[in-house]
Amino acid sequence: MIMVDLFLNMRYPVNIRTAADIKNNLLIKALNIFGGGAQYFRKDPYNDNSHFLVFSTKTEVIALGRITFNPNGAFITQTNFKGNFRNEEDTIDLCRCMINPNYRGRNIFNILILSGLAYSFKLGKKYVNGAVVQESLVKKCRESLHFDTNYERALIVDPHGNIVSVCPMRCDLQQEINGVKEDLIKYTSMSTPSGFSINSKQLYDLVF
Numbered sequence: 001m002i003m004v005d006l007f008l009n010m011r012y013p014v015n016i017r018t019a020a021d022i023k024n025n026l027l028i029k030a031l032n033i034f035g036g037g038a039q040y041f042r043k044d045p046y047n048d049n050s051h052f053l054v055f056s057t058k059t060e061v062i063a064l065g066r067i068t069f070n071p072n073g074a075f076i077t078q079t080n081f082k083g084n085f086r087n088e089e090d091t092i093d094l095c096r097c098m099i100n101p102n103y104r105g106r107n108i109f110n111i112l113i114l115s116g117l118a119y120s121f122k123l124g125k126k127y128v129n130g131a132v133v134q135e136s137l138v139k140k141c142r143e144s145l146h147f148d149t150n151y152e153r154a155l156i157v158d159p160h161g162n163i164v165s166v167c168p169m170r171c172d173l174q175q176e177i178n179g180v181k182e183d184l185i186k187y188t189s190m191s192t193p194s195g196f197s198i199n200s201k202q203l204y205d206l207v208f
Contacts, residue, residue: 066096083154114184
C-alpha cells in the first residue's frame with residue numbers, strides 16, 4: 001500500500017543532479033527524513049515557503065512533489081523575473097516532481113500532479129505554475145493534466161547553476177478544478193499491478 005504524506009515547510013532533503021539519481025539519492029535517502037508511511041508535519045526554520053507531497057511505502061519513497069508560494073516563488077526567481085510565470089499571491093508553483101524509476105508507467109505522475117493541483121485549490125489558490133523540459137511532457141500536461149502550455153520557452157537557472165530551457169505552463173483552477181478532481185479519482189481507481197495500490201482515502205483527505 002502506498003501512503004500519502006504532506007510535509008509543510010520541509011527543506012529540500014538531498015541534492016539532486018539528474019533524474020537518474022532519484023532512486024539511489026533522493027527517494028531512498030528521503031526515508032531517513034520522512035519516516036516512510038507516517039503522516040505528520042515538520043517545519044524548516046530556513047525555508048518557510050515549501051510544502052512537499054510524498055508517496056511512499058514503509059520501505060521506499062515512490063514519488064515527491066514540491067509546492068512553493070508566490071510572490072517570488074521558485075520559477076519566477078529562477079528566471080530572474082523574465083519568464084512567463086504568474087507571480088501573484090493567488091498562485092502556487094508545482095515543481096520538482098519526481099517518480100521512482102521502478103514505479104513509472106503506472107499513472108503515478110498523473111496522480112502526483114493532479115494531487116498538487118487539488119491541494120493548491122484547497123489552500124484557496126486560483127492558479128498553478130508549472131514547467132517541463134521535454135516536449136513529450138508538454139503535450140501530456142496540456143492534454144491530460146489541465147495546463148495551458150501556450151507560452152514561449154524560458155531559461156531558468158537550476159539549483160546547480162545550470163541554464164535550462166523550459167516550457168512554462170499554467171493551470172487555471174477556477175476553470176479546471178472539477179476536471180482535476182474527476183481525473184484524480186479516475187486515476188487512483190484504475191486497476192494496478194498486483195501489490196501496488198494507493199491509499200486513496202488518505203490522499204483525498206489531504207487534497208480535497
